[in-house]
Amino acid sequence: MENVKVIIWGLGAMGGGVADMLLTKKGVDIVGVAGRGKKIGTSMYDYIKTEKGDREDVLIQAAEDVIKPGAADIVILCTDSFTKNAFPRLKFIMEQGINVITSAEEMAYPAAQNPDLAEELDKIAKANGVSCLGTGINPGHIMDLLVLVMTGCMTDVKHILSRRVNSLSPFGPAVMEEQGIGISVDEFMKRKADGSMAGHVGFAESVGMMAEGLGLCVEDFSQDMNPIATDVDRKSPYGFAAAGSCAGVSMTADAKLCNGMEIRMEHPQQIEPEQVGVQTGDYVIIEGTPAVNMVNSPEVEGGLGTIAMCANMIPQVINAEPGLHTMITLPIPRALMGDVRDRICPDKKIVK
Amino acid sequence: MENVKVIIWGLGAMGGGVADMLLTKKGVDIVGVAGRGKKIGTSMYDYIKTEKGDREDVLIQAAEDVIKPGAADIVILCTDSFTKNAFPRLKFIMEQGINVITSAEEMAYPAAQNPDLAEELDKIAKANGVSCLGTGINPGHIMDLLVLVMTGCMTDVKHILSRRVNSLSPFGPAVMEEQGIGISVDEFMKRKADGSMAGHVGFAESVGMMAEGLGLCVEDFSQDMNPIATDVDRKSPYGFAAAGSCAGVSMTADAKLCNGMEIRMEHPQQIEPEQVGVQTGDYVIIEGTPAVNMVNSPEVEGGLGTIAMCANMIPQVINAEPGLHTMITLPIPRALMGDVRDRICPDKKIVK
Structure with missing residues (x-):
């Protein structure tokens, strides 16, 4: 099986942390980073803790240039806290036929404050045969x-x-x-x-x-x-x-x-x-x-906890039935310690 | 939707406790109890803590007489600790086209000591379009x-x-x-x-x-x-x-x-x-x-914890894709506090 291909959208503390974490794991590649402004064209390694070393470079691109059908198995979106801000980005990602996990706090249970958007996201996910999850340490784990x-x-x-x-x-x-x-x-x-x-x-x-x-x-x-x-x-x-x-x-x-x-x-x-x-x-x-x-x-330290949850849920979200998910509709979170590919159902893999 | 129909096999401390617990819940009926020997023909209420009151009686029957196609949505099997002892009963239940949860400790992860039986159970479950889970407080929750x-x-x-x-x-x-x-x-x-x-x-x-x-x-x-x-x-x-x-x-x-x-x-x-x-x-x-x-x-007290886990996982097991499951392949356990029917996917209901 091809390595699990991940695109990270947003290289702040959360997105950057997810990048650092995934670079330590087996069977997974960061194939793209979406950003904006002056960051476009610069290297992901300029914004994260891990040194590039011998690795192939990953240049930051506009979302439209990197998130394309078949480009990745999943996008990790770390740009927002609120559902209404994350919504157009989630929609765009899913319309490219790619699964998405977001660290946006409200997306941990969007039905609480934006039931219409939650329903819309569920429809978009199903129409495109992909899954969408919001998670993090809190909301998403420790208090719920x-x-x-x-x-x-x-x-x-x-x-x-x-x-x-x-x-x-x-x-x-x-x-x-x-x-x-x-x-x-x-x-x-x-x-x-x-x-x-x-x-x-x-x-x-x-x-x-x-x-x-x-x-x-x-x-x-x-x-x-x-x-x-x-x-x-x-x-x-x-x-x-x-x-x-x-x-x-x-x-x-x-x-x-x-x-x-x-x-x-x-x-x-x-x-x-x-x-x-x-x-x-x-x-x-x-x-x-x-x-x-x-x-x-x-x-549990909040930053690390959210980074871990976003990365550790990758297999569950790729394997899920299409739709908008929450932490209670998917199998339990747990650390990615082996080859990430071993946890992916072959027929759910997008980049074959 | 019809209430969720449950048959309990074995009315010892665990099975009896599951019966007591389910009698306090909404949207779920105990439609049968399987037992053996002198218990056959006697009332379930003779062996549990709950008094019969106005409830319809439930008489204990031989397994073959109560576990029949279409008789229930799920059987809770509380007769064994070991996979090889539970195996023929699990097989019989699933061959009647009914889902099953067992408190048998080894069934929490049967692949550990009986990989062949685990594989066989998975095949039987899939062939009959039903799901099988072993759970309890330990193994099943608190130490894993x-x-x-x-x-x-x-x-x-x-x-x-x-x-x-x-x-x-x-x-x-x-x-x-x-x-x-x-x-x-x-x-x-x-x-x-x-x-x-x-x-x-x-x-x-x-x-x-x-x-x-x-x-x-x-x-x-x-x-x-x-x-x-x-x-x-x-x-x-x-x-x-x-x-x-x-x-x-x-x-x-x-x-x-x-x-x-x-x-x-x-x-x-x-x-x-x-x-x-x-x-x-x-x-x-x-x-x-x-x-x-x-x-x-x-x-967490062991007895209560195991009773709760067996009962609380009922919706997840009924809703699951057919096969042998473990606690890591299903959505998280949580208490049944509302109408149990609200948590059942209509197309997974056996007794319509």
């Missing part, structure tokens, strides 16, 4: 999929608390800016009011996925964000929060499902939580029979 | 599936330690006898030598499933069992271990995969671990990028 997997050993579920306490310290300047690291509490409240405070994108999607997974639906959903004001100076590689300013954002959501069951989501993210004695971790706390009281500590 | 799910957020995996420290206190006299609770260490070693010490069935299956899940294969595998001698008297509802005798069994396994990676399995099971300060729990400890350091404490 993992919760569902644990309910698999329960005879009854009464209440779900999904908590991710993470450190923003590993992230770069863009995330520091986006999450308001170092701004005043007043400024935070102003940004929150005008909608320019990013916070975490994905609670509605996680809740929607969990509800569908359990065979229920969402009756009420609300979310909130509040500043994590620090009482000591905190300094991370790319961020600084003076005492009294914002060291992070605390996001929460509350949902009620159609059977009356409640889901609580808690996601405080901040730089240098250790400095103030906060133990980071991923918590799955489920009331029911039997109860679940699980923690992974420290938390 | 959960590990794989966590590798899904990893870019590289270096070493797996899967540890389940559980209490045998909730279990009845059969398990006390089987696990040698209260016997002397000499007696334990004698039983171990002559192969009559049960211990845990499933390490080879868990390791096989994890290897395949990662796209690797098993190069070396060995397991061992040792007595957990207690230095204080321990008393559980159905067991007693005097100081100096055996309060449980400590099972371990070591595997080496074809890429050199090692998997270590540790599963000490004993009555009243709290009495000697042992904290029970399910541990997933993975070296790699990023590392995983997860614990669910206390552990």
